[in-house]
Amino acid sequence: MVKGQRKKDGFQGQKAVIIPRSVLNNKCSTHPLIGKLYITDMGYYPKARYHYRERLHGTDQHILIYCHEGEGRVIIDKQEYKISPGDFYLIPALTRHTYAANANNPWTIFWIHFKGESAGDWVKQIHQYLNSYSGFIPDSEKTIRLFNEIYTPLERGYSMEHLMYSNMYLWHYLSTFIYQEKNKSRMNNTETDTIDSAIDYMQKNVDQNLTLEKIAQHVRFSPSHFSLLFRKKTGFSPIEYYNHLKMQQACQYLLFTKQRIKEIALEVGMSDQHYFSRIFKKTMGVSPQEYRNKRSSEVMLSV
Numbered sequence: 224m225v226k227g228q229r230k231k232d233g234f235q236g237q238k239a240v241i242i243p244r245s246v247l248n249n250k251c252s253t254h255p256l257i258g259k260l261y262i263t264d265m266g267y268y269p270k271a272r273y274h275y276r277e278r279l280h281g282t283d284q285h286i287l288i289y290c291h292e293g294e295g296r297v298i299i300d301k302q303e304y305k306i307s308p309g310d311f312y313l314i315p316a317l318t319r320h321t322y323a324a325n326a327n328n329p330w331t332i333f334w335i336h337f338k339g340e341s342a343g344d345w346v347k348q349i350h351q352y353l354n355s356y357s358g359f360i361p362d363s364e365k366t367i368r369l370f371n372e373i374y375t376p377l378e379r380g381y382s383m384e385h386l387m388y389s390n391m392y393l394w395h396y397l398s399t400f401i402y403q404e405k406n407k408s409r410m411n412n413t414e415t416d417t418i419d420s421a422i423d424y425m426q427k428n429v430d431q432n433l434t435l436e437k438i439a440q441h442v443r444f445s446p447s448h449f450s451l452l453f454r455k456k457t458g459f460s461p462i463e464y465y466n467h468l469k470m471q472q473a474c475q476y477l478l479f480t481k482q483r484i485k486e487i488a489l490e491v492g493m494s495d496q497h498y499f500s501r502i503f504k505k506t507m508g509v510s511p512q513e514y515r516n517k518r519s520s521e522v523m524l525s526v
Contacts, residue, residue: 234269234270235270237266237268237269237271238267238374239265239267240262240374242262242263246381246386250381250383250386251390257339257391259340260337260341260345260390260393260394261337261390262336262390262393263284263337263338264284265333265334265377267370268334270329270331271324271329271331272324272329273326274324274329274330275322276321276322278319278320278321279319280317281318281320282317283316284337284342286314286335286336287312287313287334287335287400288311288312288322288332288334289310289332289334289370290306290307290311290330290332291308291333292308292330292331293308293325293329293331294306294324294325294328294329294330295322295324296322296323297314297322298320299312299320300319304355304356304357306322306357308363310357311357311359311400312356313346313350313357313400314356315343315346315356316338333370335396349397349401353401365399366399369392369395369399370396372392372396374389376388376389414452417442417449417452418452418453418456418457420441420442421441421453421461422464424438425438425468426468429465429468429469429491429492430490432493433465438465467506469491469502470502472490472491473503474507474514476490476491484499484500487499487511488500
């Protein structure tokens, strides 16, 4: 692309909402709910030929761009990413960056600029999960639908109702870039499949007494490597996570059946009732009997 062919904006069919800074300052940044995360600008550029932007010192907003069609490239703090359909990239505030559409196959992108007290934490969380500022989402229909759910109210003006709805919906939109069921970055696909497979195996065998070695063998990893990988992805050791699933099942037995504590312990693969009670209290904060009594009384009061 030669310099004369670069365009910052102005594409047929484009749409954008640029929220007035007076609205951001008076209604968004100081609000107790939406002040933690709010949109400053958002829009859609279809087939944005020669789209180009360079910010040597970044901007004071974080930027999320999702590519629906076409191709482009992004450079974030000297790291270059090639962008294809389904890819997204995240640019942290105050970070030098450049991005440009492919001249022969220009991208179609959906973009949001956002800031707020929690905005930086969101950026860190997404980067930590993906180990990258770029990721991949295969469900374009859902992603675009959610984008429009946020965009449409703002297009109709900046009433408090519209601002509240769109900015609170932004939390859900950002979460889909991390936790969408099929949102597995190309870099971490194998690792994610391994953890998902292990959790499925634990759930199906919650009535057993699986060991770390048995779970690791199921996913064909050494116990030590599997433990490191599992803790990195979930924040828990495999056995601690397995016990959480057991206690989750035990809670249902305590609430919805009249089985004795000893019987429930056996249902979740624990032959020692005292050990079961100790693990339950450590996890839930109360003993199994206290949990049953408390929950039963709450159910009666709510009827």
